[in-house]
Amino acid sequence: MATRSRRSVLRLFGEAGFGVLALQAVWSTVRFARAPVSYAPPMRRSLGEPGEYAAGTAVYVEDAGVFVLRDANGLRALSATCTHLGCTVRKNAGGDGFTCPCHGSRYDTEGNVIAGPAPASLSFLSLRVDKRGRLEVDLAAEVDAKQRCKVA
């Protein structure tokens, strides 16, 4: 076994000590910065009375950033957040779909991508009627495009 001088072993310990110190500093800084508290608005938002949305329309609710779509079978909530870089899409003047103002991604009335850099369709979000009979959307819960919230 190769012999090491006492000095080189102590130096190795010293270097390792500073290395450990640096690692724990980085680790604890990252942990510190990952705050477990959120001050953002809640993910569940009230969208008002179901009766406010007429059949065959797509109404933008600015507070929640969703379009409420109503057809004969019920209500759906379509996220207005563009899947490219998070801008809010707008309804086309002709009502034939949605366009993102940031980079021009275009979606059809069902939120499917027609053109532009968007990598995925707009998502449909969980919609239900709460105890008071108001619509509530859960921005964190994506649902299938066929799923509808039935209202009387």
Place this chain on the structure above:
Amino acid sequence: MRALLTRIRDSIFRVGWPEDDRKALLAMRSSIILHLHAPKVRPASLRFKATWALGFVSLVLTLSLVMTGIYLMFYYIPHPDAAWRSMKDLAFVVPFGVVTRNLHRWGAHAMVALVTLHMLRVFLSGGYKAPREANWVAGVGLWVLTLALSFTGYLLPWDQLAYWAVTVGSHMVASVPLIGKPTALLLLGDRSVGEAALLRFYVLHCVVLPCVLGGLVAFHIYRVRRDGGLVTSEHAPPEEPRLVPAWPHLVYRELVVTLIVVAVLLAVSFAFNAPLEPLADPGRTPNPAKAPWYFLGIQELAHYSAFWGGVFVPGAFVAGLCLLPYVDRGEAGIGRYWPPERMFACTAFVAIGLFFLVVTIIGTFFRGPAWALMWWPY
């Protein structure tokens, strides 16, 4: 009384106003600011064409930005409820508030342009080659820091442009595979741009990044001196005159440049007001939503693909810049601009620069609502 004043003055300025070269050298050594210079410099390095003063102007702008930034901090409140209102206070209530903000905004724009040109100048003269490799990498770091300071500063007015530029930027970060989403969460401190993000950007902009910048600037300038100043051409005439004292030859030039920079900056800041759009509205994206001009090239690329255009291409460019001095090690032609010996390297670098310039111009002038291509400037 007269003697007392003289004693006080002499205790601060040990040498006094230097009348001859010997006293000039003594003065250079005894003053904390002057001793940052080498006592003697090459006459060739003093020629305007040798540097176009780009590095020094960047330094003057940095100091000006620190000073105006500290003034702004006395009125600015980093909270979504108050930030935009404090910009209005600066505009309508605070004496010289408008000019202070303009100086900070236009100084930041000039800084991005000049640091970029400084890098171009150093590249064209081969200033990144041994023994200056590490200093080139430090310079690349300073360029990235300049952009990071611009980006973090951009959110602070909390207007529509600020909010959406940073929303787009943070989604670009989040588009990176695996590490993107956790990194965006660390940066914003929340799942969307809000009060946590504003406070984080404020602290980064006013404390963290300037401290890192200060350390890197110190390293950068110290290394310039330790590495013997500017690169010299092997074709430099051997009969080149002897070194001249930095006082007054270099220091006077610096003072004149400082005067010109501050005068131009003041004139621009009195003539043009920094824009402020309506209060940030998370529910409504402006159309078109454009970042500041120096990020519009990246935005133009991101319009093709968030990750490849927005992150990968710029990231690969910066990584390439850092590796460059360790790969391109030829010694021929250094110390001259665009020499025949370095024709390929210089042409390639300028071509890449032109590419970014063209996409920036397209993004700035030829993109209208919904990022549609316009055939006339929008």
